[in-house]
Amino acid sequence: MNSKRVFFVTVLITAALFCISIMGLKIGNFEIKGADQMRFGIDIRGGVEATYEPKDLGRTPTVNELEAARAVIETRMDAKNITDRDVTVDKNNGKVIVRFPWKSDEANFNPQKAVSELGETARLTFRDPDGNVILEGTDVTKSYARSSQDGTDPCVVLDLSNKGAEKFAQATGRLIGQNIYIYMDKTPISQAIVETQITGGHAQITHMESMQAASALANKINSGSLPFSLVVKNCNIISPTLGSNALAVMILAGKIAFVLVCLFMLLYYRVPGVVACIALTLQVTGQLLALSVPQFTLTLPGIAGLILSIGMGVDANIIISERIKEELNSGKTLRRAIDTGFERAFSAVFDGNITVIIVAIILIWLGSGSMLSFGYTLLCGVIMNFVAGVTASRLMIRSLSNYEKLCRPQYFGARRAG
């Protein structure tokens, strides 16, 4: 390729990628989400992050138990219509971490109550009037609300496991005409009269006062198959108004920082300064894509990391530009100065970037919560710096040095006239 054109090709590629990272791209099934559709952390969009732990278990819960807990929490969140959520299981520490947004249009949403209700998963028992346990929550495979055929009588349907069906048949045979009580921990949540012996493994609690009550009870019975109750150990709730303000502020801060750094580079380094601005755009673009393509969660510290890496990113360009200037002052031709400048600057840029990579990886590995995002944007910034600040910059400067009008050493900051 004609070396003169390399500069414009690089600029065009940068511009195209930048547009994609901001506006997104969709071709058939392939989609890159735009900057506004990024996955923001709860500190930006508002929401809840809660860590649930088994209560008084005295041992680390098994993976299956944790998965059951997760399934139950998810079921309950489904019931609450919280679809955009993130429930993860921390196997090593025996925790279930729940994140869900608090949408700004949900004026009556009570996040504190939601957190409590999700954790309300408790030991569920069916008891006879004397308080003897006849059926445990684990014996119920599934429970759901249904209205009877004519649509007037809401009821709760219970599907029992084989063992449960056996126990239930025995108990209902003994208790015809009496009450069966459903307990969550020590609190009775419902009771029903046994009308006939139930042998098939399908039971119904009829005459619920409303469909809503029926589905609420069904939900609670579902969570009863969990072998322990959950308690919230860590919880962070952030209102959506708080977060959206902060996002707008940080975006503005980012733009201003970018413009300031670019102005400085242009005024101080001229031709290499122009190249630095384009390289910086490419670097930020790469960071945005690294966030939006895998939909990595971006938090406020993450944005701070992005802005910070704008400042750090120009370091490569500054080292290189200073080096080119020096080589020019020592009497080299422009072309030689550019080549030796890059060669001699590379080891410093390389070593410097590796140390930032080391701390960024440590941050991602050991950092907690929102700092993960900070480490990630920092890491992406440094990696992109090799691509943009070093490789792309070199291509662009070499290409520009082919234009005779630009070939004056003073445009590269040298003292002598060309």
Next chain:
Amino acid sequence: MIKFYKHRYIYFAISICIILFGITAAFINGIQLDIQFKGGTILKYTYATTINAEQTEKIVEQAVGRNTNCLLQSNMAKDEKMLIVSLAGNEAITSQEQEAVTSALTKAYPDAHLALSESLTVEPFIGRHFFTNGLIAIALSFLLILMYVGFRFKNIGGLSAGTMAIVALFHDVFVVTAVFIIFKIPLNDSFIAAILTIIGFSINDTIVIYDRIRENERLLGKKVPTEELVDLSINQSMMRSINTNLAVFASITVIYVFAQIYDIGSIRGFALPMMFGTISGCYSTICIAGPLWTMWQNHKKKQNGIKPA
């Protein structure tokens, strides 16, 4: 050319003064841990009318039976009043207790339009775990950087180069910590992030200068006195150090100014120490790491019977 080696004792004195100032501040202000690290609960509500903090404390204490501290805060930019309730205790507050606090407050102030803005609960045990993790992260990054610098700068005395780089890093970590203490910012995960970033960034400066020393040593040979070699290298890379630090300082200052105006606590508490850390990183490299390394090299030469120039 600035003679950094000649004036080294002035720089050392300045740094020692800053460190002593930080230690004094730590004794006066104490080192505060954020609830992220020490555990506890903080609830923030926006409200419209007037609220009495002491009365609120009593209401909350009655509702949950825990030691409570209430604080009222207003924000100019957003025209908002904020009630901040902190609860102490060795056990994490349950979400039911949280609800109790909210309902007790709304009952007590029915006209205040109290709305939950933010809440954070951390169990002390987990908080301590996070804190230890953070400290491990800092120690680990020190170790890895020492190893990396030692490996990459073998030919200019890897161990001495690495050690002096670490001394400069300790200097920066100290300055950043001192800013947290002096401005009474409780230590939380922003602290760990700020420290790690400054470590990664400050070592950059040191590496650029070491890189220059390595190159000049090859160019000029071993006959040039170490202090001349170091002073030359520092002066040659000075413009770069200043300009890069200016760019970073500008970026972080913009973040700080906006976080300050719009009251984004999580960012403000991180940007301010970073601003000082940037300056410290530049200073510690030029004025501490270079001269110290020279002293070490001269000492070694003396031991080997070569007269230092």
